[in-house]
Amino acid sequence: MQYGVGMIRRRFLQSLLVCAGAGKVLTACSPPTEPLRFGANAWPGYAPLRLAEASGLISPERLRVLDFPNSSMVLSAFRNGTIDAAGLTLDEALALAASRQPLRIVLVFDVSDGADVIVGRPGISALDQLEGRRVGVETEALGAYLIGRALERVSLPLHSVEIVSMPLDRHESAFASGQVDALVTFEPVRSRLLEAGASELFSSREIPGEIVDVLVVREDVLRTRRADLQAAVSAHFEARLALLADPAAAAERLGARLSLDEVALRAALGLIQLPGPEENRRLLGGADAGLAQVLVTMSSRMKSLGLLEGELVLKGMLVADLVEAV
Numbered sequence: 001m002q003y004g005v006g007m008i009r010r011r012f013l014q015s016l017l018v019c020a021g022a023g024k025v026l027t028a029c030s031p032p033t034e035p036l037r038f039g040a041n042a043w044p045g046y047a048p049l050r051l052a053e054a055s056g057l058i059s060p061e062r063l064r065v066l067d068f069p070n071s072s073m074v075l076s077a078f079r080n081g082t083i084d085a086a087g088l089t090l091d092e093a094l095a096l097a098a099s100r101q102p103l104r105i106v107l108v109f110d111v112s113d114g115a116d117v118i119v120g121r122p123g124i125s126a127l128d129q130l131e132g133r134r135v136g137v138e139t140e141a142l143g144a145y146l147i148g149r150a151l152e153r154v155s156l157p158l159h160s161v162e163i164v165s166m167p168l169d170r171h172e173s174a175f176a177s178g179q180v181d182a183l184v185t186f187e188p189v190r191s192r193l194l195e196a197g198a199s200e201l202f203s204s205r206e207i208p209g210e211i212v213d214v215l216v217v218r219e220d221v222l223r224t225r226r227a228d229l230q231a232a233v234s235a236h237f238e239a240r241l242a243l244l245a246d247p248a249a250a251a252e253r254l255g256a257r258l259s260l261d262e263v264a265l266r267a268a269l270g271l272i273q274l275p276g277p278e279e280n281r282r283l284l285g286g287a288d289a290g291l292a293q294v295l296v297t298m299s300s301r302m303k304s305l306g307l308l309e310g311e312l313v314l315k316g317m318l319v320a321d322l323v324e325a326v
Helices: 005-021 044-054 071-080 090-098 142-153 168-177 189-195 219-224 226-245 247-258 262-269 277-284 290-304
Strands: 036-040 063-067 085-089 103-112 116-120 134-137 162-165 182-186 199-203 212-218
Touching: 036 044, 036 071, 036 226, 044 063, 044 085, 044 103, 044 226, 044 247, 044 262, 063 226, 071 085, 071 090, 085 090, 090 103, 090 142, 090 212, 090 290, 103 219, 103 226, 103 277, 116 142, 116 189, 134 142, 134 168, 142 182, 142 199, 142 290, 168 182, 168 189, 182 189, 189 262, 212 219, 212 226, 212 290, 219 226, 226 247, 247 262, 277 290
Parallel strands: 036 063, 036 085, 134 162, 134 182
Antiparallel strands: 085 212, 103 212, 116 182, 116 199
16 A cells, blocks of 8 residues: 555644644644655565565564556655655666755665666667667666666767667567567566577676665655664665575565566576675765765766756765664
């Protein structure tokens, strides 16, 4: 169940009426606390938090994980307040920040090491063959950044290809029907398309450290729901250990939810890095935080690709407090 803004507002007003009827001071009465609403697509890097929820490692009163069919819908839900926190890539987080969304990055879920790819139809075996071709891209999400970076490698501008806007849940059908000549996609779609005869033209392994998935939260949520966020971060790390120790058990719990069986989940885990608490502290904390320079470089590249407009305030975006407390 998704908790909408209207429902939250109604419950708040109801609580005020109860307080007033009891003759209490309104400022001493607070509305029922809803669980934190975390939204994400089916990317395998978010599996630990889903596993934490499914295994009871965090109370449902603290966290509700909402599944979305694609990243564009996650971004929209964050903007309109349907969710409090989201699993997004760094470039997506920067795009949100540029649209004046007050956000903070409090956890690194994973670093893609080959799981995000550009695949071509049979007969297309190199990036330079994409010139003038139709490329399926989830344009509001990671896909636009990945195709831009890939084309830079062969000195082709982004406008040299015909971008076809396409959400993740349509990738396989569009590729199979010939609507596109190439596709920017990721696991588990990647493996299924390669098995069907697609050629891998480019992957996140060729731009190490750039395709990073993070936990993005609203600034006010970090301030008012810190205890719940801390519980979610701690549960993520606990479930991460369980996932790595026994992928078969995790696949049994989450397989239908992620469209992954044990073999596919193991393959996906081989193409991403899941940093633990120590690595998270290095990436998020201090003046020399590992992601700080990545954000600067990525924002510059996104502007040059026409994916980002306006000035960004990057200072304070990375928050290490929650991972430092684990």
